[in-house]
Amino acid sequence: MVNFLTDTHAHLCDQAFDQDRREVINRAQKAGVKAIVLVGETLDDAKRNLALAGEYPCLKAAAGLYPEYADLEEAERLIAFIRNQPRSFSAIGEVGLDFWIAKEEEARELQRVVFRKFIELAGELDLPLNVHSRSAW
Numbered sequence: 001m002v003n004f005l006t007d008t009h010a011h012l013c014d015q016a017f018d019q020d021r022r023e024v025i026n027r028a029q030k031a032g033v034k035a036i037v038l039v040g041e042t043l044d045d046a047k048r049n050l051a052l053a054g055e056y057p058c059l060k061a062a063a064g065l066y067p068e069y070a071d072l073e074e075a076e077r078l079i080a081f082i083r084n085q086p087r088s089f090s091a092i093g094e095v096g097l098d099f100w101i102a103k104e105e106e107a108r109e110l111q112r113v114v115f116r117k118f119i120e121l122a123g124e125l126d127l128p129l130n131v132h133s134r135s136a137w
């Protein structure tokens with residue numbers, strides 16, 4: 001019998017939930033979900049996830065740079081933000097590789113470099129990685 005569920009990957013910081021986020025969380029809890037990991041795609045998402053996790057004890061903040069937004073400077077800004085408050089985060093993500101979006105080798109290599117930085121950060125902070133992988137095995 002299942003009596004404890006964790007949603008390990010939810011984008012509840014998305015504006016699509018601005019009208020009914022509380023109802024969505026209530027429905028999840030009624031269905032037995034005890035914890036929801038809020039993944040982020042950008043630095044702004046990371047900030048929103050922290051605020052939401054402060055508002056709802058069942059929400060666990062994560063922070064990452066979605067592969068579509070791979071950018072070295074943005075990655076460094078986000079990594080510095082996470083390093084400033086590492087215990088506030090439950091995971092690093094959403095990070096990874098998306099070679100369906102990145103068709104050219106140059107763009108794929110940039111995704112690899114950024115992904116490696118977040119893998120190293122996860123190791124350094126002993127946090128799990130929440131990985132996106134599409135057409136990139």
Ligand SMILES: [Zn+2]
Pocket residue numbers: 009011039094
């Ligand atoms: Zn996702």
